[in-house]
Amino acid sequence: MLETKKLGEVCKFVRGPFGGSLKKNCFVENGNAVYEQQHAIYNQFSEIRYFINDEKFEEMKRFELKSGDLIMSCSGTMGKVAIVPANIKKGIINQALLKLTPSKNLDIEYLRYWMSSPDFIQRIEENTVGAAIKNVASVKILKEIKVPVPPLQQQQQIVAIINQAFEAIDQAKANIEKNIANAKELFQSKLNEIFSQKDDGWEEKSFKELSTRIGDGLHGTPNYDEDGEYYFINGNNLTNGLIEIKGNTKKVNYEEFIKHKKELNENTVLISINGTLGNVAFYNNEKVILGKSACYINFMPSVNKHFIKYLIKSPIFFKSMANESTGATIKNFSLKSMREYIVNLPPMKIQNEIVQKLELLETDVLEITYSYKQKLNNLEDLKKSILQKAFAGELTNMDFLQQVAEPEASYTKK
Template identity: 35%
Template sequence: MKGVEKVERMNLTGGKKEKWPMVRLGDVCQIVSGSTPKTHVSEYWNGTVKWVTPAEIKIDSNYIHDTDRHLTEAGKLSASLQLIPKGTVLLTSRAPIGKVAIAGDDMYCNQGFKNLICSPKIYNRYLFYFLKKNTHYLNSLGNGATFKEISKKVVENILIPLPPLPEQQRIAAALDHVNSLIALRKAQITQLDMLVKARFGEMFGDPVRNFMQWDTLTLNELCDGIGDGLHGTPTYNENGNYPFINGNNLMDGKIVITESTKFVEKNEYNRLYIPIYQNAILISINGTLGRVAYYNNEEVVLGKSVCYCNLKNTVIKVFIYEIMMSDAFKEFLESASTKSTIKNVGLKAMREYRVILPPINLQEQFAGFVSQIDKSKFEIHNGLTQLKILKKSLMQEYFG
């Protein structure tokens, strides 16, 4: 094969290294894109023809069997769309670059893709994982002033290690197995969260409608202070040790540092310091509403999208947290938010929110139940972490 390079990879069935040829994707795949029929022509839309857009490809997407929008035959013909056969690897080429899934049925797409129809030389699941591993690399290939995009030519020239087809299938099967275990652990965590919600409902009912007629107090009466973070931009320092937190950093009851999190240095942290209690709860009130996390003495700078509630020491934090995680509380946030482009809930509305107060012994009983559930979740999370490490290791071994 012209221009073939060699790359060493571990043989899955043994310990020796083999040299796998590096081939161009354009030599083993047909690259196809799509387009959008005129949106104002009603005859082109709401038919039976599946038509996918990049927004439908999520970070954990696997197979796409149906699409949000459907075209008519006239719409398909008007845009001269090329069929994406079942089994094609879908690759978003802009806004954003690098999201991947596999077509679970025949479909068509808009112009935001460079999809790969696999030849008999390459297994689609193997290619799927290769692209998953190389998201950052794919983004580095993007060009464009307004937004980055990768061209058909760029995708055709990407090199991929190509072991024999049975080896590709074994690699994909190994990663599929790890993925299935990861999905199982996530499902177990979800089930435990649902169990907590069900227990809360059994014990206390709807916290807004309050059919059980519990006593209520405002959230402000339960706190020694309710406020939000910095209305402005701090002085960032890439060598700083103090993260600047917004609502997107509140995940699964914790403050989570992401790749996009920025940091400040000690002096800036001291200047912006807000006293937050150990017994505090954080809620996102700007942009994405209703993300909730416990505060555990982390040294962070809060942005304006984060509201802190310094709960009094006599308040059962787990009970209040579950109220804030309820659908009823999220409905309150939506109803209390401004109707502008970016949703925002004012501190006045937060302070005036009325919280049910069942007898303290019932709150403590619920907190004990949650504590037992958390022990189970901790074990599952540990297993999930190990599986993610294993998957990362395997991806590195197979694809470098």
């Protein structure tokens, strides 16, 4: 075990000023920076939102941030730490930050790694206050937390080992993420290839020609009923062929359902046309009413609804939605555009064959993606394990690097 000391014995602490000290009327268009939570959370010091003038800065000089300090987020997203780099814009911390200045016997990188370790995070969580927005407890309590403090040379050796391990892990993660992107890109490429072709027997048809009805849901808000058995869904409830009932999905009673129900059937395809465009689901007799962002299309029996699902997920359809949608912030794809959309439709036999091939490929991609995401989670767990061992004096060799090995990014399965 490593020798421990109280954090207050090896660091100077400055908690950000009371919120009343930095009111909106203090801020100016340009001047001295006010550093916030985001600078600790995202480890960036270049994007500044708030400034104070020189007079205010001198008044609050105790909270000045300097190169070599370490800041920690103390409200909401707690315990995120960042080392202040050289040549930052002169400024102060706000009320949501804690500034730590380590003594000459404490390596700043060592301190940062320790404050990212599971042990320290647990101590932070044990000493939080607040119900809705969590806040780190008082500086007095934080100063009492014990930190392992071996000799400076050993601290630097531990940092070097962690750096090497994390560099290998980050490279492995980059390869895995590239493989995930390659797998998804392959699927999108296949969709693009299929829905760009027009072979013999394929016909150009509009959605209006291929359906008996196209419409959207309620433009407004129904009367909700917590005890109702019917759900009010919108485009965000449509997920890869399924209607997803989320925790915040509102309910309505039978009377409201009868008032707003649409004539949907087993060949109905639901598509999100407002906000997030292109989510897709099938209707399977769920007890739902539709909101305005859920478009419904009742396709004729000559159309395989799964063929349509893959068309909607294709880059071709998404590009059309993006080009023809209106709205700067919240995008909207009109029912008129949906009715007029032209699809190259093959005979039903070929539709079925295409769907079968795409389902097999999609299953393969999903399995690959799930496997890779598990590996990403394992690598994050490995990082935590390395930090745990480092500050328990158990990080004596590099055997753990064998757990990091990951092939070059190369997923190109056909």
